[in-house]
Amino acid sequence: xxxxxxxxxxxxxxxxxxxxxxxxxxxxxxxxxxxxxxxxxxxxxxxxxxxxxxxxxxxxxxxxxxxxxxxxxxxxxxxxxxxxxxxxxxxxxxxxxxxxxxxxxxxxxxxxxxxxxxxxxxxxxxxxxxxxxxxxxxxxxxxxxxxxxxxxxxxxxxxxxxxxxxxxxxxxxxxxxxxxxxxxxxxxxxxxxxxxxxxxxxxxxxxxxxxxxxxxxxxxxxxxxxxxxxxxxxxxxxxxxxxxxxxxxxxxxxxxxxxxxxxxxxxxxxxxxxxxxxxxxxxxxxxxxxxxxxxxxxxxxxxxxxxxxxxxxxxxxxxxxxxxxxxxxxxxxxxxxxxxxxxxxxxxxxxxxxxxxxxxxxxxxxxxxxxxxxxxxxxxxxx
Amino acid sequence: xxxxxxxxxxxxxxxxxxxxxxxxxxxxxxxxxxxxxxxxxxxxxxxxxxxxxxxxxxxxxxxxxxxxxxxxxxxxx
Numbered sequence: 001x002x003x004x005x006x007x008x009x010x011x012x013x014x015x016x017x018x019x020x021x022x023x024x025x026x027x028x029x030x031x032x033x034x035x036x037x038x039x040x041x042x043x044x045x046x047x048x049x050x051x052x053x054x055x056x057x058x059x060x061x062x063x064x065x066x067x068x069x070x071x072x073x074x075x076x077x078x079x080x081x082x083x084x085x086x087x088x089x090x091x092x093x094x095x096x097x098x099x100x101x102x103x104x105x106x107x108x109x110x111x112x113x114x115x116x117x118x119x120x121x122x123x124x125x126x127x128x129x130x131x132x133x134x135x136x137x138x139x140x141x142x143x144x145x146x147x148x149x150x151x152x153x154x155x156x157x158x159x160x161x162x163x164x165x166x167x168x169x170x171x172x173x174x175x176x177x178x179x180x181x182x183x184x185x186x187x188x189x190x191x192x193x194x195x196x197x198x199x200x201x202x203x204x205x206x207x208x209x210x211x212x213x214x215x216x217x218x219x220x221x222x223x224x225x226x227x228x229x230x231x232x233x234x235x236x237x238x239x240x241x242x243x244x245x246x247x248x249x250x251x252x253x254x255x256x257x258x259x260x261x262x263x264x265x266x267x268x269x270x271x272x273x274x275x276x277x278x279x280x281x282x283x284x285x286x287x288x289x290x291x292x293x294x295x296x297x298x299x300x301x302x303x304x305x306x307x308x309x310x311x312x313x314x315x316x317x318x319x320x321x322x323x324x325x326x327x328x329x330x331x332x333x334x335x336x337x338x339x340x341x342x343x344x345x346x347x348x349x350x351x352x353x354x355x356x357x358x359x360x361x362x363x364x365x366x367x368x369x370x371x372x373x374x375x376x377x378x379x380x381x382x383x
Numbered sequence: 384x385x386x387x388x389x390x391x392x393x394x395x396x397x398x399x400x401x402x403x404x405x406x407x408x409x410x411x412x413x414x415x416x417x418x419x420x421x422x423x424x425x426x427x428x429x430x431x432x433x434x435x436x437x438x439x440x441x442x443x444x445x446x447x448x449x450x451x452x453x454x455x456x457x458x459x460x
Contacts, residue, residue, distance in 0.1 A: 001407040003389035003426060003437055012449045019452040038385050065384045091384070120431045122414065145385040149431045152416050203385045206428060206435045229386065232449050239452060258442040259428050259435045268417045268434070359384060 003258070007230030008046070016235040017051040023242050030056045031194040032241055033331060035178055036201040037064035037359025038229045044368040046231035048238075056238060059195055060364075062177055062329040063204075065142045065170075066093045066357035068284045072315035073170055074099040077139050080168065081105075081113040084310050087131060088115045089124035090139035096356045100317045121153040128157070128165035137306045141170045145203040147295065148268035151275040154297065154304055168306040169296050172282065174204045175212045176293035182220045184287075186332055193331045197241040199234065200226035202256055209264025213252045221250045228256040275301055285319070285353060286329030325352035328361055335362040336371045387430035389437055392423055404429060 024030065034040055040060045043049055049058060062068050074097055081088045088105070095106040095117060109115040114134075118124050121138055128136035140150045150167060157165045178198065186192040200213055205226045213224045223244035227237035237255040244251060254260055275298060282294030297305040306312065319325060323345070324338035335341045335354065345351035347363055354360035365371045390406035390413075400416045406429060414432045415421050427433040 001389065002391070003442060004407075006446055009449075012446075015453040016449060036385065063385075093384070122431075142384050145387070145430055145434065148417050148434075149414070152414065152432065201385065203387045203428070203430055203434060206387075228445075233445075236445070236449055236452065255445065255448075258438050258445060265417060265435050267419055271417070357384075 004230065007228065007232045009232065012232055013051060013235060016232065016239060020051075020056065020235065020239050020242060021053045023239060023246065024053050024055055025246060026055070028055065029194070029196075030242055030245060031059050031196045032056065032199060032238060033059040033061045033181075033195045033197075034199040034227075034234075035061035035063040035174065036199070036204070037067070037357065037361070037364075038202060039063075039199050039227065039234060040361055040364050041359060042229050042231055042234050044364040044370055048231055048234050049370075051235065052238065056242070059193065059331040060328070060334075060361040061181070061331060062284070062286055063143065063174065063201060064354070064357050064359035064361075065146070065172065066097060067325065067329060067353040067360045068172065068177075068286060069094070069097065069141055069170060069353065070283045070285045071097075071099055071317035071319065072283070074105065075315045075317055076312045077105060077168060078103065078108050080137055080306065080310055080312070081108060081115060084135065086114075086135040086137045086310075087127060088113070088137050088139055089118045089127055090115070091119075091141065092117045093357045094139060094141060096350060097353050098320060098351060098356075100315075121149050125153050125157060125162070125165065128162055132164060134164060135309075136165050137168050137310075138165070139168045139170070143172060143174050143201070143204050144207045144272075147171045147272050147276070148207060148265075151271040154275050154301055155271070157304055158301060166304050166306040166309050167297065168312070169276070171276065171295045172284065173293050173295070174201055174208070175216065176290055177284065177287060178213075179216050180284075180287050180290045180293070181330060182216060182222065184330065186330060195222065195331065196245055197223040197225070199237055199241070200224045200252070202227060202229045202233075202260075205256065205260045205264065207265050207268050210252050210254050210260060210262050211264070217250050217252045223250045224252045226252070226254045226256050226260050228258070274298075286326040320351045323352040325354045325362075328354050335365040338362070342366060342371060385430065387428045387434060389426050390429050392421055392425045392427060395421060395423060402427075402433065404433070
């Protein structure tokens with residue numbers, strides 16, 4: 001496939017690997033946080049870590065929308081189905097996230113609730129058109145990549161006067177989360193997490209551009225390189241970060257120039273700005289309450305806001321006991337530091353969100369066997 | 384969630400802002416509502432909707448950057 005194969009070339013990967021080994025200073029470590037779960041998976045799937053010198057370490061960030069969704073919001077969604085008898089439409093990964101009381105949307109669906117897995121918000125619109133007698137709620141999650149399609153759908157529903165459609169909005173913002181990590185006591189004072197630089201997200205940045213990262217690169221003096229999702233993109237971006245760190249620079253650089261500009265997709269930004277506004281605060285799993293980090297529907301579209309149409313009280317819910325997802329999402333712990341990892345928590349039977357999502361760090365460690373080490377763990381001993 | 388695929392635009396319906404695109408040989412209908420000035424034979428990045436056009440020129444430049452990394456790798460300072 002064009003724009004994929006050439007960015008996975010074996011020979012170039014080895015050249016980049018050699019260039020990185022030559023560029024690193026032996027007397028220091030390079031802790032590079034990939035914010036985005038897409039990068040975490042590229043690193044594991046293609047063995048990028050093995051092509052790095054030992055002093056280049058990847059720190060996994062919270063950029064996985066399913067992982068950072070607090071349990072209370074899934075409990076809200078379950079309530080929408082059970083108390084208000086709506087048709088709930090959402091993306092596949094959301095269905096499997098454990099909610100309170102050992103439930104999940106998938107289990108509620110199995111018990112007979114009308115929950116539909118959709119590929120796109122347009123499918124949810126179609127379901128609303130086909131079921132005029134039923135209320136249809138789209139459980140919207142995702143970062144800036146996924147928000148513009150939701151905005152288009154909301155405008156279309158408004159234009160068509162689709163009275164039985166509404167959106168339960170959980171769209172969140174990347175720059176606010178990165179800033180929150182950099183301001184956390186673990187990074188600033190305790191030194192529990194070292195972060196020297198960031199890989200900027202690929203497809204979030206195609207929408208928002210590289211400009212929003214300029215503030216915190218300067219403010220926190222951390223370099224950022226916007227990186228594509230293919231393995232060679234990640235390696236080239238690592239080299240660019242290492243060079244910046246060697247030279248004492250903290251600029252925003254863009255490796256993914258084939259789709260990311262400084263300004264981003266202004267048409268998509270305008271659509272999002274027309275439909276959504278900032279929430280003063282939003283809860284993230286792992287990060288807690290993050291100011292101005294999420295979106296809600298503007299007043300002009302409030303008729304399509306599921307939180308206004310139905311009762312969705314804030315629900316305080318705690319994670320499964322022993323689950324280290326919150327620390328893993330902040331980069332404080334690794335999946336292998338969690339007692340549940342690979343024992344009771346596996347992709348088939350996830351206890352925490354990081355094992356559910358195809359972008360979660362735990363799922364990456366498990367799927368690509370990165371926790372096994374020289375002595376393979378037998379299936380019997382972990383079952 | 385944020386994963387997206389490059390796809391070639393095969394046909395465009397300007398009335399509905401929809402396009403037929405081909406990610407790796409399959410044919411798929413996607414909305415082009417978020418991208419301006421798309422033409423047939425352009426490559427777009429698709430994630431539910433087409434998110435942006437892909438610049439062939441910039442892709443070539445990045446590939447050259449990979450190939451040149453070893454040559455320009457200086458000694459550690």
